[in-house]
Each structure stands twice: as structure tokens, then as C-alpha cells.
Amino acid sequence: xxxxxxxxxxxxxxxxxxxxxxxxxxxxxxxxxxxxxxxxxxxxxxxxxxxxxxxxxxxxxxxxxxxxxxxxxxxxxxxxxxxxxxxxxxxxxxxxxxxxxxxxxxxxxxxxxxxxxxxxxxxxxxxxxxxxxxxxxxxxxxxxxxxxxxxxxxxxxxxxxxxxxxxxxxxxxxxxxxxxxxxxxxxxxxxxxxxxxxxxx
Amino acid sequence: xxxxxxxxxxxxxxxxxxxxxxxxxxxxxxxxxxxxxxxxxxxxxxxxxxxxxxxxxxxxxxxxxxxxxxxxxxxxxxxxxxxxxxxxxxxxxxxxxxxxxxxxxxxxxxxxxxxxxxxxxxxxxxxxxxxxxxxxxxxxxxxxxxxxxxxxxxxxxxxxxxxxxxxxxxxxxxxxxxxxxxxxxxxxxxxxxxxxxxxxxxxxxxxxxxxxxxxxxxxxxxxxxxxxxxxxxxxxxxxxxxxxxxxxxxxxxxxxxxxxxxxxxxxxxxxxxxxxxxxxxxxxxxxxxxxxxxxxxxxxxxxxxxxxxxxxxxxxxxxxxxxxxxxxxxxxxxxxxxxxxxxxxxxxxxxxxxxxx
Numbered sequence: 001x002x003x004x005x006x007x008x009x010x011x012x013x014x015x016x017x018x019x020x021x022x023x024x025x026x027x028x029x030x031x032x033x034x035x036x037x038x039x040x041x042x043x044x045x046x047x048x049x050x051x052x053x054x055x056x057x058x059x060x061x062x063x064x065x066x067x068x069x070x071x072x073x074x075x076x077x078x079x080x081x082x083x084x085x086x087x088x089x090x091x092x093x094x095x096x097x098x099x100x101x102x103x104x105x106x107x108x109x110x111x112x113x114x115x116x117x118x119x120x121x122x123x124x125x126x127x128x129x130x131x132x133x134x135x136x137x138x139x140x141x142x143x144x145x146x147x148x149x150x151x152x153x154x155x156x157x158x159x160x161x162x163x164x165x166x167x168x169x170x171x172x173x174x175x176x177x178x179x180x181x182x183x184x185x186x187x188x189x190x191x192x193x194x195x196x197x198x199x200x201x
Numbered sequence: 202x203x204x205x206x207x208x209x210x211x212x213x214x215x216x217x218x219x220x221x222x223x224x225x226x227x228x229x230x231x232x233x234x235x236x237x238x239x240x241x242x243x244x245x246x247x248x249x250x251x252x253x254x255x256x257x258x259x260x261x262x263x264x265x266x267x268x269x270x271x272x273x274x275x276x277x278x279x280x281x282x283x284x285x286x287x288x289x290x291x292x293x294x295x296x297x298x299x300x301x302x303x304x305x306x307x308x309x310x311x312x313x314x315x316x317x318x319x320x321x322x323x324x325x326x327x328x329x330x331x332x333x334x335x336x337x338x339x340x341x342x343x344x345x346x347x348x349x350x351x352x353x354x355x356x357x358x359x360x361x362x363x364x365x366x367x368x369x370x371x372x373x374x375x376x377x378x379x380x381x382x383x384x385x386x387x388x389x390x391x392x393x394x395x396x397x398x399x400x401x402x403x404x405x406x407x408x409x410x411x412x413x414x415x416x417x418x419x420x421x422x423x424x425x426x427x428x429x430x431x432x433x434x435x436x437x438x439x440x441x442x443x444x445x446x447x448x449x450x451x452x453x454x455x456x457x458x459x460x461x462x463x464x465x466x467x468x469x470x471x472x473x474x475x476x477x478x479x480x481x482x483x484x485x486x487x488x489x490x491x492x493x494x495x496x497x498x499x500x501x502x503x504x505x506x507x508x509x510x511x512x513x514x515x516x517x518x519x520x521x522x523x524x525x526x527x528x529x530x531x532x533x534x535x536x537x538x539x540x541x542x543x544x545x546x547x548x549x550x551x552x553x554x555x556x557x558x
Contacts, residue, residue: 029345033292036338056327064334068341068364072357075345131323133384178525 234270280446292346297451300339304458347443355439372538390474398480402473418463426518468503
């Protein structure tokens with residue numbers, strides 16, 4: 001076993017254990033943290049495939065942003081496990097069907113070589129100055145520029161829709177305008193009145 | 202060197218990398234220790250006090266105060282670590298580790314001089330963003346695992362603040378990588394080299410971004426005036442209320458290591474890194490060519506200056522209100538950075554842009 005293989009199996013073991021932990025952990029916060037570990041380990045495996053941009057993007061987006069918000073919500077919820085288990089038997093047929101399909105697909109992908117599919121040949125070794133980031137950037141901004149732009153617009157629409165759904169203006173809320181707050185002068189607040197002092201009788 | 206290479210055989214590259222990591226982390230921890238002393242001294246002088254001036258080494262009078270960080274560390278080291286009742290012990294212990302890991306790991310790609318860098322990778326900027334983004338986990342886990350309302354509230358505030366300012370920081374980094382035309386930090390510095398000394402650096406074309414980056418950096422490290430995460434007047438001390446002894450010290454170390462990291466990144470990306478601020482011609486006419494020599498001392502000087510500014514902010518400004526912090530991050534910095542990306546993109550299409558490779 002070369003060192004490279006050792007690293008691969010090391011990360012794969014962690015990844016599989018973490019993924020198992022996600023679905024078996026009793027505590028939802030533990031499950032979310034194990035999911036973070038799973039993301040991080042799969043990023044490490046991608047680095048081994050010389051896909052450093054994808055690996056870093058995975059850590060940046062999923063570990064750095066999405067899972068933080070996820071953890072936020074999970075931590076603040078008081079999750080009642082008994083209520084979650086209530087509909088178990090009702091959902092079982094649908095869940096089992098999805099699981100069976102997933103297993104079948106994975107068998108087809110992983111066991112393809114036994115059924116006679118040679119699969120794609122291994123990619124040629126990469127040249128010395130190859131930069132995954134640069135190649136990806138070049139492709140995204142030249143060849144696939146329209147699909148890229150469309151994906152961006154769809155995401156933007158989703159953001160606008162999410163904001164529009166949750167935005168409601170309440171009339172009684174009191175807003176502060178920081179620009180006005182800081183530009184306040186003494187004259188706006190205090191009026192100096194000149195009054196003749198009264199004579200004491 | 203050959204002797205060691207033979208001694209360790211095939212494990213030599215791993216051992217050598219480990220030695221290099223220690224060579225970066227040990228001075229860093231020493232810097233952190235003395236940054237705390239510098240902070241107390243600087244703020245002390247700004248408030249017309251003396252600051253720490255008692256603890257010394259071996260009774261030498263002119264080293265008074267210099268033993269303070271060591272004494273503080275020793276004190277925290279021998280204190281008991283109390284795990285609160287009902288706390289999640291495993292996560293409670295994990296949290297400080299999660300806080301300090303990114304603060305240390307980010308240093309792997311920092312170029313200290315043209316040749317002195319641990320990992321000269323192409324995606325250096327992305328790596329920094331990804332790794333520093335993980336720092337927030339230490340805080341969230343600490344707040345949740347402590348089983349304390351104050352700690353939890355502090356953790357939520359702090360995490361929301363860090364996530365918000367990370368966006369502004371990310372867009373600021375996009376501007377930097379546009380100007381540097383590379384994700385490699387060393388390449389960015391090399392592009393700032395020129396005949397005009399400090400006028401060649403990126404702080405001129407990226408001036409608004411420079412300001413946004415430094416202020417976001419202060420907010421990102423939860424420092425005053427953005428330290429509502431540990432607003433002692435409202436929620437005692439935020440996410441680390443329940444921590445004592447060395448576990449607390451590790452959070453402290455992480456905060457200061459992050460400060461130094463932000464200062465170093467600002468120096469590398471906007472202030473020319475290891476480059477000398479003095480133009481060649483000026484140094485020669487002054488008869489001191491060593492002034493124009495590039496090297497690590499210049500980087501150290503720039504980092505010290507930015508760190509001094511951090512301490513200065515702390516001594517000067519009152520704490521922000523929480524809604525003002527969020528407003529600044531989302532409604533001011535985000536539009537400014539996005540706007541500057543557009544301006545920069547337009548500028549780079551004209552002949553006025555002189556920072557080409």
C-alpha cells in the first residue's frame with residue numbers, strides 16, 4: 001500500500017464513520033457536527049484528486065456558511081424525538097422505495113466493471129503546471145458562460161423570493177436612522193431660552 | 202542535513218514539514234503572548250496609566266513587565282478546569298481546539314519572504330477564506346456545550362456577526378485577487394513591486410477595500426468596538442463564561458492569533474508584504490541602499506503597525522450597538538465591496554491600470 005492509498009483509506013474510513021454517525025446520532029447537534037466532519041473529509045479526498053478548487057469551495061460554502069446556519073437552527077430548536085418518530089410506519093414504504101433505488105444505483109455504478117462495462121478510462125496524468133482553479137475558471141467563463149449566468153440568476157431569484165416571503169412591514173415598529181442620529185447638533189435637541197431673572201420680593 | 206535525512210529515511214519529508222510547522226507556530230505563540238503585554242501597555246499609556254510593570258526575569262530591573270505574559274500563562278496553566286453541570290463534556294473540550302485550529306492552520310500559506318513559505322499553493326487566498334471560516338465552530342460549540350444561557354447568547358451573537366462580516370471580507374478578497382490576478386499570496390506581493398516604493402502597493406487602487414478589510418477584520422476577531430460577543434455589561438463574558446484555566450487561555454490565544462493573522466494578511470495584500478516602502482532611487486540618493494532591500498523585517502514592521510492600530514481602535518472607540526454592527530456589515534460594507542468590484546473591473550479594461558503582470 002503506497003502512502004497515497006493509505007491517505008485515501010484513512011480519509012474514507014473517517015468519512016464513512018462520520019456519515020454513519022450523522023444518521024445514527026441521537027443528538028441532532030452531534031449529527032450536524034458529524035456532517036461537518038463528513039464534508040471536511042470529503043474535501044480532503046477531493047484534494048487528493050487534485051481538485052483543490054472544488055475541495056476549498058466545499059469547505060468554504062458548506063462547512064463555513066451552510067452548516068453554521070444549520071447548527072444555529074438545530075441548537076435553538078427543542079426537538080422532541082418521540083413526536084418525530086410518530087409517523088414512522090406511514091413514511092416507511094416511501095422511504096424504503098427511495099433507499100432501494102439508491103442502493104440499486106450505487107450497485108450499478110460501483111459494480112459496473114463486473115457486468116462488462118469497462119467504464120471511462122483513467123484520465124491521463126496532469127501536466128506539471130496544471131492548476132485546477134485556473135482551468136475551472138477558464139471553462140466557466142468561456143465555454144459555459146451562459147449556463148453559469150442562468151444558474152446565478154436562478155439563485156438570485158430564489159434569494160429575492162425568500163426575502164419577499166418573510167418580509168413584512170409592521171407599522172408600530174420604531175426605526176432608527178443612524179445617519180440622522182449621528183448628524184444631530186445641539187441646536188436640534190436643546191433650545192436655549194433667554195429669560196430675565198425674576199426679582200425676589 | 203544529510204545526516205538527518207539518512208536517519209529518518211523515507212519519513213524525512215514528513216519530519217521536515219513538522220519541523221517547519223513548529224518553526225512557524227512557536228514564534229507565533231510567543232508573539233501572541235507579547236501582543237497581550239503590548240495591548241495592556243499601549244492601552245495603559247493611552248489612558249495615562251502604566252500597565253503591567255512588576256513581573257520581571259531574574260530580578261533584572263529594566264525587564265520589568267516583560268515577565269507578565271509568562272506569569273499569566275503559568276497561572277492559567279495550573280488553574281482547575283471546571284466542567285459545568287449538564288454540560289456536554291466531549292464538545293466542551295472540543296470547542297477550544299476547534300477555535301485555535303484554524304487560527305494556526307491558516308499560517309501554512311502565508312509568505313514571510315520571497316522564499317519563506319510553508320506551502321506555496323495556487324489557491325492560497327481560497328484556502329485562507331475556507332480555513333478562517335471554520336473558526337466560528339469553536340465559538341458556537343463552546344456556547345452550546347456550556348449549558349449556560351449567557352454563553353449560548355454570546356455564541357449566537359458572535360456567530361451571526363462573524364458570518365456577516367465574512368461576506369464583506371470575502372468580497373474584499375475577490376477585489377484583491379482581481380488586482381493580483383492570482384490566488385497565490387506570493388504572486389500578489391510580487392505584483393506590487395515597482396520603482397515607486399509604497400506608491401506601488403495595492404492600498405492605492407483598492408483603498409476602500411483596504412478600509413473595509415481592516416474594519417471587517419476587527420469585527421471578525423470580535424475585538425472592540427465590535428465585541429458584543431463578550432459584552433460584559435450585558436452577558437457577562439459571552440461564549441467563554443464557563444471556561445476556566447487553560448481552556449479559557451486557548452480561546453484567548455486563538456483570538457490574538459487571529460488578530461495577528463488578519464494584520465499579516467492586510468500587510469501582504471494591501472501593504473506590499475515583504476517589499477520595502479522606500480523606492481530604490483531615494484534610498485540610493487540617501488546613501489543607504491539597505492533601506493530599499495526587501496525582506497521579512499519590513500513585513501514584521503507592517504504587521505506591528507496594523508496591530509498597533511487594532512489596539513488603538515480598542516482604546517478609542519465605544520462599543521457598537523448590535524443592530525448597528527449588522528447594519529454596517531450588510532448595508533454598508535457589502536454594497537461598497539460589490540461596487541468596487543465593478544469599478545475595478547472597469548478600471549482594469551482601461552490603460553489607466555498599471556499593475557499588469
